[in-house]
Amino acid sequence: MLEPRISKYLHDKATKQNIPINGTLELTARCNFNCPMCYVHLSAEEQKRRGRELTGEEWIDIAEQAKKAGTVFLLLTGGEPTVHPDFVKIYERLSEMGFYMSMNSNGRLLEGDLLELFKRKPPERLNITLYAIDNDGYRKQCGVPAYDQVVRNIRALREAGIFVRVNLTITPANQEEMAELVAKGKELGAVILGTTYIWPQIRVNEAAVGASFRPSAEEAGRAMAVYDSLRMPHEDFLIRARQLAAGIPQKSPSAEDCAIGMPMLCRAGRATYWIDWQGNMTACALMPIPSVSVLSGGFNEAWQQLHRDISEIRLPPECASCEYRRICNPCAAKCYTETGSFHQKPDYVCRYTMSFLEAMREAVEQEQNG
């Protein structure tokens, strides 16, 4: 999806000036669904064992500090953010502060008083994940037969004029229904964003390096090509497939200089940050380290420390000179969650990318052969 020009301009400027312009507040790790591939979800008991969920007042205080530090774009997420006991209070206060606020949700509770709240104080965007195409599919994937409820809520939000993006996470449980999922997302009148790449669950279980409820890299890579063919008009898909099949950007000219690996090149820790349910600031959702508590020294100190820490990170040297780098985007989070190290090449991601490209080349050949 194209990023609006003003947003790109502000993010680029913030990245150069080290301003935390874009943040995510993970209000809770709890959720009213129980999806097997989730990288955050903890049961109430497990969350309590690990620590304390922040109060509404604490989140509001953090948001005020973030605003002073320059945050404009703010995403609320979880777990399921609406299950936080102070969600309404947090949302109301933050929506008055002058943020461009969006929210991730499974959509289950976005009705009644919450629907009225969003009508009164609309977010810039609601990202709602659609997990299956019927109640039975939801029960298998999420543990709750909530399809009818979620679709009804999305329709009501759309009727109220609220911008909804439907997220699709393609897993072994719903892979067969991908075409129907994409069609339903489009029918709901929403922008859709899908992926077949499932992140390893090391935040839930430290031992889950490179592991989640997901298909093989080859299967997931090929599924991504199928997803591309479903989400875009056929002509556009063929253009994309031809471009990918024709060859990828040349090797990086500075490859020889990258024996120790490239630094992080994304905005994480340079213009964007994530604050987890315990008040720890990290560079993004998936990187458990580096992590700095916002509660002890305040937002600014945490941001400065995080920025220093991520500057030390170097990515795998072999990725720096790989001709497929711009397609697979071997970011620090992928390296760490897939291998347990920032320096090691994420093999699952390599195989995923190669299978995706192979499927795209096949699509071009099929077209050429009529």
Add this chain to the structure above:
Amino acid sequence: MNIKREFVLREIAGDLLLVPTGKTALDLNGMLTLNDVGADIWKMLPEVKDEEEIVQRLLKDYEATADEIRPDVSAFLGKLRELGIL
């Protein structure tokens, strides 16, 4: 002068932005950027009764004549009216 919509004025990385809040976020899906003079005018809007008062106030802060300032103020207010903000 009456501002009809809800905005928060923010200064980010040297840029002045009007971020819509409340229902304004639905009607105006985007953000407005202001230059320094635009931001000065925006801040004085709730306190002034008309365009001329804005011109007179700006004369105190900027090295320009009323004839030079007036068309710019007019254009700025026209834009705000066009967007249903004023």
